[in-house]
Amino acid sequence: MKRINLTYILQFIFMLLSALLMGFALSYSQIGSLKYTFSTVTETYVGMYLITSLILFLVYLGFYAIFNRFFYSTALFYVFFGIYAIANRLKVMYRTEPVLPSDLIFLKSFKELVSMVSSKIVIIMVIVLGIIIFSSILLEKFLGKNMLHMKWWLRIVLAIIPVITIGSFYSANDEGSVVTNILNKAGRSEFTPNLMWETNSNGPLITFLSNIHVKVMDKPDGYNEAKIDSIVKKYKNVATEINKSRPNNDVNKQTLIFVLSESFADPTRVPNVKLNQDPIPNVRQIMKNNTSGMMLSSGYGGGTANMEYMSFTGLAFNQFSKSLQTLYVQLVQNQKNPENITNQFENKNAIHPYIGNFYNRSSVYNRFGFQTFRNTDSTGSLALHYTDPEDGSQYISDASAYKDVAWQVNQIKQGQFISLVTMQNHMPYYNNYQGNNFKASGSGVGKNAKQVANFAKGLSLTDESTQSFLNELDKINKPITVVFYGDHLPGIYDGNSMRKYNVSEHETEYFIYSNKYAIDHNMGTTKLNGNAAITDPNGFIPLAYQQMKEKVTPFYALLIKIQEDAPAMAKSTVGNSESLYVNRKTGKKIPYKDLTASQKELLNDYKLIQYDLTAGKGYSNKLDFTK
Structure with a gap:
């Protein structure tokens, strides 16, 4: 009897030590340094580490209660949280973000998600998981x-406790709640400006649980109906002045194409990176002769859908709550009639040469009002017409994607809005293109010289197909304008x-091109004057309308003022601010405190309208602000 009781005690000690070990592993997955992880869990944020370990211990007990088999529950504990730690480490490495509840949407695309991870990592994980599972079966036997x-009653109690504990985090951000008070007493870091810094201190598990319930935006000071009414009146007057010089009053007579080119960003512009040849000579020439510049991205290595959201809506990612990390999943899914550019068009069609539910696009596009969405899941009359990949690539080529866009352009006599999100240059970059003569060097590439070379080859193929696409559009006798941009840099420059x-690692190339017919019929131009050298995704709508010489709504008039007078902006993952502001003329970072009074007033108007459209009462909608 004594020997059995000792076994129980040893079980308890093992479970407790396992929770402490896994808590350390999770913290390391976020910080990436054994030295700083040890310092965090033993000196600076001991309380948060102990709470993380307590939650892990309770979950471990819950697994044990469910199976009533020690070794099975142990295997599940290590497998589940081991995978979580690896996933968090990979996301931090590639995207400088922790895993959040909104990322669970990608489990619907598990096969595709795994295909983006190095096969070496996948093989090692499968082997380790196999060993753990096999060992647990033998040990249990x-x-x-x-x-x-x-006993059954104890199992029920121990299974319920972790559920209640995790559920209590729904109120983790509510002032005065029990869990908030506990976390604060334990020393929770609430560094509001930067989620990464906060997660480094609190640990990824606490951040994950604290974001089960998210706030769209903090209510700006002074938000009320009277304030919104005054802003609407102000920008109705601005729109009236702008429209005096705009000859075109029906955007449905024009075709506007947004091309989000996956990871399109010139490697030769990245600090400490050298290539043996130019990967984008055609695009470089296009940019020289047309409206073009740098786009300030709110992502690095990922976040495509967030850039897409900003380009569609004209709203700024950095002005949302820091816990709102995936706008399609956390925001649009809960909106009935989200404001976006498709509302201005009678015909709107989307093309994405990949699965339709990635980032929940199928549902989001439906809410945005797209009438068709062609992707690799769609069939019948909605199927993609061109699906050939480039030799050595696992994704459909940009050349094929452009052919589908050209097909769509010719299906409708009048104008339309078309969105293309490409996939050719998506991670991973271990593919071997046929005849790849690119070579990469420099401290910025770190250990990824081969990946950078493969990526450069992919860009060169995009460069060629983009030029061919524009040549085809010039042959079409109707006005067409293309907004082309890279969404973010690939997460392969680990030497920097x-x-x-x-700033430089958040800048991508963009250009706006009007075809020959548009220019000849005063529905397009070549190169805009003004602050177009640096923009952000939320600046594409006002720039496109200016390029097409189209009259604007009061909301778009506000976006024009932002583009002309405010700095470019993005969500930042480093530094003491969640927002990165960049001077559109100098390209230099500028602190918010150094902005002029008029710029701060303009940004405040912008924030108030954004809150009203997404989280507020919608006063501006009743005043036809977006029409």
């Missing part, structure tokens, strides 16, 4: 009878410090 087997190169 030969030693399981000596372990604790709980994000803190040191925050």
